[in-house]
Amino acid sequence: MKKIGIRILGCMALLSMVGCGRIEGASVQDLSNTKDAIVESETTLAENNNEYSNKNSLFYSDISSYEIFTDVNSEAALKNLYYNIDEFIDSDSSDVIVKGNIIEIEYVYIDGCSYSVLTVDVERAYKGEVQETITVYEDGGYTRLSDEKEQIEAHADLSQYTEEEMENLLINHTFMGAEHSNVGDTVILFLKTNEGSILGDSYRINCSVFGRYTLNKDSYIRPEFIVENDNPEKITTYSNMDTFEFSVSKSMLEDKLSQQ
Numbered sequence: 001m002k003k004i005g006i007r008i009l010g011c012m013a014l015l016s017m018v019g020c021g022r023i024e025g026a027s028v029q030d031l032s033n034t035k036d037a038i039v040e041s042e043t044t045l046a047e048n049n050n051e052y053s054n055k056n057s058l059f060y061s062d063i064s065s066y067e068i069f070t071d072v073n074s075e076a077a078l079k080n081l082y083y084n085i086d087e088f089i090d091s092d093s094s095d096v097i098v099k100g101n102i103i104e105i106e107y108v109y110i111d112g113c114s115y116s117v118l119t120v121d122v123e124r125a126y127k128g129e130v131q132e133t134i135t136v137y138e139d140g141g142y143t144r145l146s147d148e149k150e151q152i153e154a155h156a157d158l159s160q161y162t163e164e165e166m167e168n169l170l171i172n173h174t175f176m177g178a179e180h181s182n183v184g185d186t187v188i189l190f191l192k193t194n195e196g197s198i199l200g201d202s203y204r205i206n207c208s209v210f211g212r213y214t215l216n217k218d219s220y221i222r223p224e225f226i227v228e229n230d231n232p233e234k235i236t237t238y239s240n241m242d243t244f245e246f247s248v249s250k251s252m253l254e255d256k257l258s259q260q
Contacts, residue, residue, distance in 0.1 A: 060105040069169040084245035094190040096128035107141035114173035116141040126257040135202040139175040178209035178223035186215040
């Protein structure tokens, strides 16, 4: 996968724990770094499914053949943040908790927000009843530059690119600095049920990317929540970050979930 050295300006829609929020009247920002923007969005993914752009679907196996136009990292003030696995389990906020293997990923663009649609073969359901294979929406993913052309053109000149070139340039959307899931990952997922005819029978990750635990040798790892010292609003919102647990042993996590 090749990345080209181009930076553009624009106002981007930001993701939240359960969907997507927009900053009204936001100032022009560098698309390669939106980390100082905070969104208080309570909108569910199911309510933001009016426009499902999948006419030219992107899949995990396709990404290496494209060039990356730019990287965009978005942040949001999460409705809930569980600092450790005990808090997560005790909150009883997940409809379903499963262990499984990611066998396919499709990248979609819904109402101005980018998602990775994970196809997961379920090895074990610790909570809830699920099918053998489930569909899970994860915040962040890849979009074609052409999909975001109208939004970007309000802040940047794209006249140097043909329509065909924009079809073959990708924007890499990350959320809270988290890496995307990969095909082949073994994961434990804390999930909430999606509702809505467009999304069908599917789930979203509870607490956004922080409800995804990926197996790495003898531990499960979730994205590390990093508080920027130059962002006092964020520090105030999350006051106990020294207790945030991003790694837990495989045996401990599986044992705790088995006791539910």
